[in-house]
Amino acid sequence: MGFFLVMKAEIIRSLIIMRRYWFRTLTGMAIGYGMLMVLIIGFMSSRDTITDAVDGRFADPTTATNFVLGFILGMFAFGVVGMFTQGIQGMAQSGVLEQLCMSPHGLIVNFLAKATVGAVTSVFYSGIMVWLVTISVNGVLYFDAFPVIVLLTLTFINLLGFGFMMGGLTLVFKQVGQVAILIRMALFALAIFAREELLEINFLISAVMHALPITDAAICLKYVLIYDQGAVNGEYASVFTHPSFYFLILNCVVWTSIGIACFKVMENWSRSRGTLGTY
């Protein structure tokens, strides 16, 4: 109940801000698009020199789309976790955090609503961007709405758990924000390079990869959007039967429990150390 009320407030707030800062919103997207294109072209051409391909830049569009999708997913992960780390740090400095703490709905509900609204907005933007870039590089995306929505939701829940954990740490140790940037970068890279082959190197690496919050999500999403759930390579197998999908669900459950538990403990600790404010 409280969640929806907070969510409504949050939606109204972000719509107003988006409208009021429309110029920033638009230029942000334009810059994102430009950056992505430059990166792709760079990526592709360096690849070409290495493999000595002669077929021209975008001979294999799946490589490009793979990269684009990974990149945008990475941005998404970067953003969701950032909402907790940098977000909390900023709000502590401005004093908004203390106001949120004094909301009877509780800090967790407030952040849940904030993150959900943020994620939906960013999925919307990223969607447009993925689409634009894919067109520009002649790629093909197979958009099967149901699995995509399920996967995106799971990805979000997965990141949320991780975000809550990082956010909890930021509540107590304000300097975590800096370290968190590194971790977010790592997530970002992981989203780009996550491939099934990565899971087959050896047991240790595959265990670590499964434990990290974005790998399985990225693999599943790529499986649907780029390989049309296997149909591209001949045999169709629904993503819901893919092993990574089960790992993703497991990952969600584990990370959310850890995240929320950690957040609660840290919230309490931060209240006893008085670090909800600027201290």
Place this chain on the structure above:
Amino acid sequence: MTPDSGSLVSLDGIHKTFFTRHFFYRENDDARRRIYVKKEVHAAQDINIDIAPGKIFGLLGPNGAGKTTTVKMISGLVKPDKGAVWVEGINVEKSRKEILKRIGVVLEGTRTTIWPLTPMENLRYYGNLKNVRGSVLKKRAHELLDFIGLSEKKDVQVRHMSRGQKQKLAICIALIADPKVILLDEPTTGLDVQSSRAIKDKIIEMTREHGKAVLVTTHDMHVAQELCDTIGIIDQGKLVTCKPMNELIEVFSESVFEFRVDEAPLLDPLRAIPGVVQAEVENGNQSNTKLLVLHLTPKEEFRSEALYNVVTHLRDCGIQLHSINQRQQNLESVFLQLTTSSI
């Protein structure tokens, strides 16, 4: 233990100590040494406060005394190390969410408002966070902006408003859920005379008519003297005194005496007289006389003895005494007297 029945807010033996750890660099003869220091700050030591409905409690104290910390402990933002806080008979630590519905807080100097939004949008946002919605929220938001004098700014983004206007909005936000208990941390800093007047009047009205309990911290003695029924003075985390306003001033007025004399006596022998706490000479209005101001002990049985001794001493020195007066104190001098030790 249950709280004192009949009071809306009750602090029961609150303790809070903060620890800060940091590295400290010390220049040695040849090297710079890094020392790890751990410091303790006692922000609250055994604080007991009760605020009855319809009463305004003023918390005064020098910088860093622990006023903001106390406010934060009542609002559940800081957890006390020891002791309990009760609001409307509910323990803050045990059911924090219940408490949060009942209190409105203005924290000092923080940017609680969301800058890209207008005051109206801010009030709606925070109203929703506080579980107020629909037509009630709309009506209350309009009323609050009207009373505080922000209605013509209600569609201007907060970032374009002045500091005082932001402060007014912060007060409106604290009042949006119509709380029973209101905690105001330095509410009138940065406000112009009219606004701070208006806010004082509104606080008094709300308290008296709607039976709210208010806690105000301030550095402005006039505000405190006009507003508060009870004054608590806190210094280095200790509640030095906690008395009804008039009693507090009376007690201190009783112990300050003005002696109009024809020439200034030496002060040290006077200070040596038992029962004399403080002695100083002020220049009187009439140029030919001096004003000797003595602070005597508040304990009555020693005071008369001290007075006799002072008069005898003045006569022995051959100083002519024109008159003796009991000085009327105000809150400021009382405050200074109680907290000078730490300055």
